Amino acid sequence: MNVWIYIFVLPALFITSSRAAPVSSPESPIAPYLLPGAPTFELTITQFREKFNKANPLLALKEFRAISSSGATANLTRAATKINENLYASTALERGTLKIKSIQITWLPIQGPGQKAAQEKAKSYMAALIRAFTPGLTVAQSQLNLGKLLSAGKKQGYYARSEGAVRYVVADNGENGLTLAVEPIKLALSETLKDNQ
Template identity: 60%
Template sequence: MNNLLRTGLIAVSILISGLCHADPQEQSAQMPMAAYLLTGAPTFDMTIGQFREKYNASNPSLPLSEYRAIDNRSDKSNLTRAASKINENLYSSTALERGTGKIKTLQITWLPVQGPEQKTAYDKALAYMAAFVRYFEPMLNEEQSLNRVTTLLAEGKGQRYVAKNEGALRYVVADNGEKGITLAIEPLKLVLAPDNQTK
């Protein structure tokens, strides 16, 4: 793996760590622990390989390369982390349940660029984010999924962590300014309402 890719994957690893390595007192002062790190957090019923195969078949103009494992020996979360480089400033990353390889969280991170390339790079990031949304909400068309993404990013602008539930999905936006903006998609554990609440 070349040094540039390794550096990018390390940056993504830091972004997706969910503060799981932070001091607990610092953690509570900064923001809540990422939901996918909690005991019993649900998984999508697919591996990252299954996701990538179906995603690439549906989005040939926005392809994903193979996800590569991120070596993080200090990670005590019992998750396997992996990332896929899309280009120099755009990455997808994931945290997988050890043993099954099922997806706990699927993330896409844009590392902002300055200068004349910024708008093109940002538009590409939005296109990928919208494609991820359409994968998990196939009833949305291209315009609707783009609107969903721009609304989520607007709500999360300048915030370290903002979560919004949509049906069986949780969308999380983490805006770390120049260090990157991440959109995560995670499954929600659906709980049936008791009989006395279903009137």
């Protein structure tokens, strides 16, 4: 499998939704958690990278490079950076402002004696990504949150959980890769509250 194609196609699954039903399979092009008109974080990718690298000097991210896009993603710019041979970060940005709509860490599992160390490094980056958008968390708390997310999403293909104005998405494709995405969501009154007004 061409690793670069995988890392660029998977984030595309996170930015092409037009309805709000759950995804039935990892191959489905529908990602209901990033709907048209979804908000952005108040951070450009450059600001995010500087902040992330300052907070995580041992987990630095290199500069993100733009990826060409068309069709349904014409209002977005996609970009990615390679962390190592089996670990990548990618993002969907609002075109023009380059503010983040979705940011992901993707791990492509490897076999052999280096597997455990590679997996731990991937989890360190994923936990750091969680802390970047929930700054009050300690390292231990972010690792605990990550563990819960990965357990809930294991072998489901797609799993999402919202916490406040942030949504975490796990795309678990087994041996083909594991992605953690972080995205902003609009806060709204629940249907129950609306009905009672």
